[in-house]
Amino acid sequence: MLADHLRNIFQTFFLGYALAIFACYLFLAMVSASVLKRSTNLAKISHYDPLIASPFAPVITVIAPAYNEAVTIIENIKALLALYYPSFEIIVVNDGSKDNTLEKAIDAFELEKVPYVIDYKLNCQEIRGIYKSRKKAFNNLTIIDKLNGGKADALNAGLNVAKGDYFISIDVDSIIDPFALQKLIKPFLEETDRKVIATGGGVRIANSCRIENGHLIEINIPDKFLPRCQVIEYNRAFLMGRLAWSRLDGLLLISGALGIFDKEIAIAAGGYLTKTVGEDMELVVRMRRYMAERKIKYLIPYVSDPLCWTEAPSSLKVLGSQRNRWTRGNIDTLLRHRKVFFNPKYGFMGMVSHPFWVFFEWFAPIIEVLGIIYFMIIAILGQPNWSFFFVMLAFVYFFSITFSTYAILFDHLAYHRYKKKRMIIRLIFTAWLEPILYHPLNVYWAIRGNFDYFILKKKAWGKMPRAGFAKTT
Amino acid sequence: MFHLSEHLKDLLISFGNDNLPIFFHRFFIRLVETCYNYPLVFLFILVIIFLVINILLIILTLYYTNTRKNRRDRYFSIYSNHYEEVLRKYLFNEIDWDLTLVKLKRYKRPLNRRILISVLVNFQEILRGDVDNAMSDIYYRLGLYNDSIRLTRSSRFYKKILGFRELTNLYPKGAEEFIEQYINSPDDLVAAEAQASYILLHPENPFDFLKKLTGPFTRWTQLTAFYLLRKHPISVPSFAGYLQSENRNIKKFSLRMIIYFQQIECESEILKMLDNPDETVRFLCIQSINSLRLFSGKELLKNRYPSETLKNQTEIVKALRNIGENEDYDFLENIIKSGSITLQTEACRALYYLNPECLDRLKLTDPKSELKIKQFIAHVTDQRN
Numbered sequence: 001m002l003a004d005h006l007r008n009i010f011q012t013f014f015l016g017y018a019l020a021i022f023a024c025y026l027f028l029a030m031v032s033a034s035v036l037k038r039s040t041n042l043a044k045i046s047h048y049d050p051l052i053a054s055p056f057a058p059v060i061t062v063i064a065p066a067y068n069e070a071v072t073i074i075e076n077i078k079a080l081l082a083l084y085y086p087s088f089e090i091i092v093v094n095d096g097s098k099d100n101t102l103e104k105a106i107d108a109f110e111l112e113k114v115p116y117v118i119d120y121k122l123n124c125q126e127i128r129g130i131y132k133s134r135k136k137a138f139n140n141l142t143i144i145d146k147l148n149g150g151k152a153d154a155l156n157a158g159l160n161v162a163k164g165d166y167f168i169s170i171d172v173d174s175i176i177d178p179f180a181l182q183k184l185i186k187p188f189l190e191e192t193d194r195k196v197i198a199t200g201g202g203v204r205i206a207n208s209c210r211i212e213n214g215h216l217i218e219i220n221i222p223d224k225f226l227p228r229c230q231v232i233e234y235n236r237a238f239l240m241g242r243l244a245w246s247r248l249d250g251l252l253l254i255s256g257a258l259g260i261f262d263k264e265i266a267i268a269a270g271g272y273l274t275k276t277v278g279e280d281m282e283l284v285v286r287m288r289r290y291m292a293e294r295k296i297k298y299l300i301p302y303v304s305d306p307l308c309w310t311e312a313p314s315s316l317k318v319l320g321s322q323r324n325r326w327t328r329g330n331i332d333t334l335l336r337h338r339k340v341f342f343n344p345k346y347g348f349m350g351m352v353s354h355p356f357w358v359f360f361e362w363f364a365p366i367i368e369v370l371g372i373i374y375f376m377i378i379a380i381l382g383q384p385n386w387s388f389f390f391v392m393l394a395f396v397y398f399f400s401i402t403f404s405t406y407a408i409l410f411d412h413l414a415y416h417r418y419k420k421k422r423m424i425i426r427l428i429f430t431a432w433l434e435p436i437l438y439h440p441l442n443v444y445w446a447i448r449g450n451f452d453y454f455i456l457k458k459k460a461w462g463k464m465p466r467a468g469f470a471k472t473t
Numbered sequence: 474m475f476h477l478s479e480h481l482k483d484l485l486i487s488f489g490n491d492n493l494p495i496f497f498h499r500f501f502i503r504l505v506e507t508c509y510n511y512p513l514v515f516l517f518i519l520v521i522i523f524l525v526i527n528i529l530l531i532i533l534t535l536y537y538t539n540t541r542k543n544r545r546d547r548y549f550s551i552y553s554n555h556y557e558e559v560l561r562k563y564l565f566n567e568i569d570w571d572l573t574l575v576k577l578k579r580y581k582r583p584l585n586r587r588i589l590i591s592v593l594v595n596f597q598e599i600l601r602g603d604v605d606n607a608m609s610d611i612y613y614r615l616g617l618y619n620d621s622i623r624l625t626r627s628s629r630f631y632k633k634i635l636g637f638r639e640l641t642n643l644y645p646k647g648a649e650e651f652i653e654q655y656i657n658s659p660d661d662l663v664a665a666e667a668q669a670s671y672i673l674l675h676p677e678n679p680f681d682f683l684k685k686l687t688g689p690f691t692r693w694t695q696l697t698a699f700y701l702l703r704k705h706p707i708s709v710p711s712f713a714g715y716l717q718s719e720n721r722n723i724k725k726f727s728l729r730m731i732i733y734f735q736q737i738e739c740e741s742e743i744l745k746m747l748d749n750p751d752e753t754v755r756f757l758c759i760q761s762i763n764s765l766r767l768f769s770g771k772e773l774l775k776n777r778y779p780s781e782t783l784k785n786q787t788e789i790v791k792a793l794r795n796i797g798e799n800e801d802y803d804f805l806e807n808i809i810k811s812g813s814i815t816l817q818t819e820a821c822r823a824l825y826y827l828n829p830e831c832l833d834r835l836k837l838t839d840p841k842s843e844l845k846i847k848q849f850i851a852h853v854t855d856q857r858n
Contacts, residue, residue, distance in 0.1 A: 041629070041630070041631040042631065042662070044631055044635075045631050045634045045635055045638070049700060050693075050696040050697040050699070050700035050701075051693075051696055053700055053703075054696050054699060054700060055733070056695075056696060056699065056729055056733075057696070114855050114857055114858060115848065115851035115852050115855055115858075116852055116855075116858060117814060117817075117818055117845075117848055117849055117852040118814070119813065119814035119815045119818070120814070132857045132858075139857060186693065188692075189691065189692040189693040189696065190661075190691050190692070190693045191691065191692075192661065192689040192691060193689070264784070385507070386500070386503070387500070387503050387504045387507040387508075387514060388507065388511065388514055390504075391504075391514050391517045391518055391521070392517065394517075394521050395517045395520060395521050395524075398521050398524040398525060398528070399524060401528060402524045402527050402528050402531075405528050405531045405532065406531060408531075408535065409531050409534060409535055412535055412538065412539065413538065416539075416542050419539070419542075419543060421536070421539060424535055424536075424539060428532060428535075
């Protein structure tokens, strides 16, 4: 009797949870569709000449932390220098590289150490020197040489030297769209009654794309299965998730690969936190808290255009390490800001976004595994309802591929980047395999992330070696 | 009803028995029975069928739209190039109008008309001189303005904006009639475009609409307004009057324009802005005092200094570099002794470049205090910092 009662409770819980998560994703997808439609139509009539030709364009600082990037540093800086915007500076932070990253940059751009008084508005590891070029052509390039302190520490060092009103944090090895700055700054210039404190940009996968001199020449579908799965995953996350969260005023995460922030607010909120592996999400949540606690109306819009192309991990080991870190970063941020959880003082973020991340981002893989364990026990006891099981399995599978197919459709209708039919067919085929082959791995890495965070107390980034774009062309 | 559902159940079971492999019979019968016993399972099966149909429809949509988009892109590219070539020949008198009409193939088709209009707008943007009015003439003679007017009546914001833009550039008379009514449109984007059109359509009084503006005048629209002001033969008004506006964005825009066009006659109005509650307005006001070298504002700035934000304090110190005198040495020296690093650096820069006397005194400050004046001087004398 008690066993039946418990069984009913468990089954109702798992079913209710699954339906709730699907309903949330469906709702987010619908909101995203309407936002995407508007932004696509807006793109048809947008022109940026008034900004590009203006002496009043706000100054933007591009901060690119670099650690052991000797192989690609010159090309990457060249690509950054070619960004199409009237007033911007580039700060590359050499975060105590053990290779000759700094020396290569010094030689290539004729840099020399300049006398510089640093205003340490944010704590960071000791800055050993500031380098600027003797050539006028590179007068907007600054290289900071500092002791190693991690990505967040490097970004803080960059912020201490930044002159712009806004700053963009990027991964130095990512490919930034030449028009990214103008597109990212636009929401700040369109603000009305609410202060725009940050804007996120769309990130896409560059594996197998043709890249020359740090510029994207030809877009292709990744040849390998894992990066291809990540193409679909990124489409889902950026086009069906973040777009909606931004519209609903609940965006908690701006990708570390590309985001623009109001420098004054970021510094006032305390800059990047060095004790976390999820510094990108943590900063956004802290900036939001800063504004909410001072009752200042604010906004975090999101530009869905693919503005940054990054190399996705193509080996299980590297991908696992990355997902493990993402999980630990999420947990850390959610726990650090637990005060926000269901706190009406923080508005939509407190009542919806934060709880959503707790229940459906952090808990989802845990509940999924618990569900599998529960079913295995029932199966061993010989009590499963197989019809119900197979119907549910089919429902989950088809829901998942419907969702992914819509993500492909959204991307196709909005940007039409994959022009060949062959590319689309490969993506659809990947979407059919992804729930069977790729999703279980993600669940495993998320569980490992939880284990590492709570049991092993792991705080390190983990290694993230990259093949480099030269090899992917 | 019950009999009907029982009949359907029997039908399904017999269908399974007749058509499905034997090993699957037992499972199929159990599935059908479960569906009848548990309506939830039945519901899920319906949802699955719906999802599968949905997936197939999306795949078809993907296939169809991909083909259509590729064809459309090609079509657009071919006809754009063709129309550009024909118009170029017409504009340089290589062919006459009748031949031009013949060569403008398919121009009566809606899509081709859109292509032709976009080519005309592009030409209008880049060509100057005798051919300046030729684009409007072609646009009018081909009746393309009707297409643009139709767009302005659309309920979709982007079509409306496109219509405004085309009419303003190629048929101003057609736009004048209705553009004013959209200046305060509830759609910010439509309002912004109407404001830009107003500036072009009223070159004598381009900013009169600001007096009637009830909505925001975003920084993006300000940039557009300034762009148009520089690009087209539009008279630049005195912005002193607009500083009285209650809209802080108009104040900010006016201050920026005063700086850019060096409207020194606005001095008294600028100085009044120093008490404005908006931080950015005060910031721009300080910048104006600096840029226009309004020496009368110096004492006001120094008096305001203690109550200002760090950003504005920094701007005041920067201003003193240009409007300061020997008597301001103590003021700047105090900042070097007590301010933040940014303020210290700027104060040092101000003293360094103010005049040789201040520079000498600055150098003498070093031995007297623990301040690392030499480092500051090294920093400010390197023009790259």
